Amino acid sequence: MTRVIEIDWPEFGGPAQPPGWRETAAEYSRRIETARAWMRARGITHFAVYGDREHFANLAWLIGFDPRFEEALLLIARDGDPLLLAGNECLGYIPASPMAVNLRLQLFPYFSLPSQPVRPHSTLLDTFRQEGIDAHSRIGLAGWKPYPDPQWLDAPSYIADQLRFAAGFENVMNAASFFVDPETGVRTTITAREALFFEWTNTLATEGMKRVIRAVKPGAMDYDLLEQARYNGVPLGCHMTLKCGANRVSLASARGERIERGGRFSCGISYWGANCCRCGWVLEDWPEYIREFAGPYFEAMAAWFYHLRPGTPGAALHDAVHSRLADDRFNVFLNAGHLIGLDEWVSSPVFKDSTIPLRSGMVMQADVIPSNPVYYSTRMEDGYLLADARLAAEIEALDPSFIDRAARRRDFMRSVLGLPVHSSICPLGNIPGLIAPFILAPNRVLTLA
CATH class of the missing domain: 3.40.350.10 (Creatinase/prolidase N-terminal domain)
Structure with missing residues (x-):
């Protein structure tokens, strides 16, 4: 059963030097x-x-x-x-x-x-x-x-x-x-060299998301909040988004709205190889929201992570979500996860009755989007590399610190959040699996541990 605990957000660091995206x-x-x-x-x-x-x-x-x-x-x-x-x-x-x-x-x-x-x-x-x-x-x-x-x-x-x-x-x-x-498709998996670049952009996006969420307070303007992303010039994977106040249009960018207590909040930061999205309520607490919506979603995502490993057919991830989240309450319409590349959406092996196996080298976005007219939504979208022993060894030969960071992120997901993450999974960002449902109390996060 999902609980809310209070923690300090993890600090995993990132690559010592920005890796390039081009191959030889x-x-x-x-x-x-x-x-x-x-x-x-x-x-x-x-x-x-x-x-x-x-x-x-x-x-x-x-x-x-x-x-x-x-x-x-x-x-x-x-x-x-x-x-x-x-x-x-x-x-x-x-x-x-x-x-x-x-x-x-x-x-x-x-x-x-x-x-x-x-x-x-x-x-x-x-x-x-x-x-x-x-x-x-x-x-x-x-x-x-x-x-x-x-x-x-x-x-x-x-x-x-x-x-x-x-x-x-x-x-x-x-x-x-x-x-x-x-x-x-040849672009549905990445190489060890590309994995280094994807981890770097995921750390940029997730560290930016940390700063944005920590800066949220009633009256703050959306443009000012996105300055906390600290855009550094790496190409964008899609438009940055931040919705608050009266701005509730899907995919909308900042437009001069201000944070309202009791209102909705969402933000997306995407670079080549990375897309970090979070959303929630501008509150400190709402037990009903956890009980009726965010909690069941978190439990469904735990089942999703259990199946996220090489060899699993895409239907298993689809079923993990749809067997637990009723359409009339959660309305998960898009694929329960998709592949990301330099472009934000490559394709997806995840759909009903899919026999397409997940493969080493795939980078899967935990992009499962629920929607409800009362409870709004919740999200934990980040990127996860599936890496068998061979790919992990190739990455380690290029940068041993990548493997260390991936292991520490994986351990955080297991021991702190209670998410059953397979050993082949390399979380690429620095807030893996983390849902802070109440934006005014960001240290209060969901866990099954």
Whole structure:
């Protein structure tokens, strides 16, 4: 049964130095070859990968390049160096990637911002033909996500149309599943090097959340509270959010509202590889809220954590939540957890009847969102890396302190909060499993211990 106890929030520290997010040129070359093996197995002659500022993660995974301001398109044939088409400004940013020396670069000025100079260039159709795309080709086009119909494409029409004109309508298919399919997608797991970066961004987000919550008091303005996040320039995974006062619109950012005693509070801080969310009531106590809502939620999440380990089918996490939280009271509509990458939501193996097994290298967000018109919500969203012995050893070889921090966080979840966390789970943030339901009394937290 859930109880409320009073504790000092834990202090776990973080990496001594900010780790980079990019891999080595050799790793990116290996990823290109992984894509080519996937192409050969499916009879694909050319793989076109679209990206822009919002939908950057596929290109970042393949070549360590995230488009800024502009669109970009990578063309991979079955051999030779890939061709990257970029606009005026991204051409100057590409050298930030160690993979730049292994790419052919070409300006396509219409990827640039409106009204910028248009220098001489090849048309898209000419470029596609020069790359050997014709009626005998089969094209995989990755925009952002898969759809029920593989001929649905979410790259801009001026790209999709020209590919279809060059190869034939029926020869251009959606290939986003290569990246994000929850069972086979290459971006559904991370490497040891990426794990170091994800832990760093999770510590930034969770330490920021600590400061924000500790600064909450009646009359405080939402903008002033978010200054406590101490944004340091690492790319955001999504907009920071803070809702209080009359601001109750989902996903809303700060807008000049002030904290009201007895009101609702929620905050989200997200960087690449991390998203920390908490919500609760601007109160010191409300026993009914614990008994009827937050307590049962915490118990359901304990069952969720019990099943969070490599080899568990996604349905087990779904059932752990939905068998305990009635729809008419808790209304958990979205997936009971999802995968996070550089983008905040990659995909999810967690849904009803899912047989997709959780795998080592997945980073699962404990993002289970209840909603009730009386009790509002509660949350403990942070990131958790599933790491088997091999991945843990690879991480330890890069930074032994990562493994030590993960063990101490895991022990806190078990011994203080009573959450049954498997030994393969590496909590990435510094407030793992912690729910402080009453924002004016943040040291009062939920426990099953």
